[in-house]
Amino acid sequence: MFSGIVEEVGRVSAQRGGQLTVEASCVLEETRVGDSIAVNGACLTVTQIEDSKFVADLSPETLRRTNLGLLAPGDAVNLERALVYGDRVGGHLVQGHVDATGEVRSVTTEGDSYLFRFSVPPQLLPYVVEKGFIAVDGVSLTVVSVDAGSFSVAVIPYTYRNTVLGSKGAGAVVNLETDILAKYVERWARERGWLSAS
Numbered sequence: 001m002f003s004g005i006v007e008e009v010g011r012v013s014a015q016r017g018g019q020l021t022v023e024a025s026c027v028l029e030e031t032r033v034g035d036s037i038a039v040n041g042a043c044l045t046v047t048q049i050e051d052s053k054f055v056a057d058l059s060p061e062t063l064r065r066t067n068l069g070l071l072a073p074g075d076a077v078n079l080e081r082a083l084v085y086g087d088r089v090g091g092h093l094v095q096g097h098v099d100a101t102g103e104v105r106s107v108t109t110e111g112d113s114y115l116f117r118f119s120v121p122p123q124l125l126p127y128v129v130e131k132g133f134i135a136v137d138g139v140s141l142t143v144v145s146v147d148a149g150s151f152s153v154a155v156i157p158y159t160y161r162n163t164v165l166g167s168k169g170a171g172a173v174v175n176l177e178t179d180i181l182a183k184y185v186e187r188w189a190r191e192r193g194w195l196s197a198s
Helices: 060-065 157-162 180-191
Strands: 008-016 019-023 036-039 042-050 053-057 076-081 100-110 113-119 133-136 139-146 150-155 173-178
Touching: 036 053, 042 060, 113 157, 133 150, 173 180
Parallel strands: none
Antiparallel strands: 008 019, 008 076, 019 053, 036 042, 036 076, 042 053, 100 113, 100 173, 113 150, 133 139, 133 173, 139 150
16 A cells, blocks of 8 residues: 655666666665565565566566556556554555556646646546546546546646656656556445446
């Protein structure tokens, strides 16, 4: 479980044979083989630690659902270690289970902040609500507005500078994870016949 508060931006060192190697510093403190690190919001298990790098395996499911298969050496990635129970949660509860990818449609400035608009796959749209939470490349964000095929978020200067969002322009592919609570409520209501099976 994560909070969507990025601890550092790492760099991809290599990706081959279903393995991703990432250069990092902060997230390696007290990290051991078997621990979880969110890479662009996808929960990965650390399989090796070598100096200032860690290695994680990428399953076919992870490659299908995320943007991790598009990464190349030198690419920047958002990194966050798993939560420690009892710590403050600055964002929202993020599982690191990416639902799908979307694309940056536009980035505009609004005062000192940046207004990002992202496309969203139709199957995720019911879980994206105004003022609700969403994780974009692992960053906990609040939805500003939603329309038939996209949503917008406001990104403050700190987040823009200290995550990979600052390097994303129109057409960039991002990982999306919607709030898990909406999915549980929907399933619960459907099993009781309160919702149609559509």
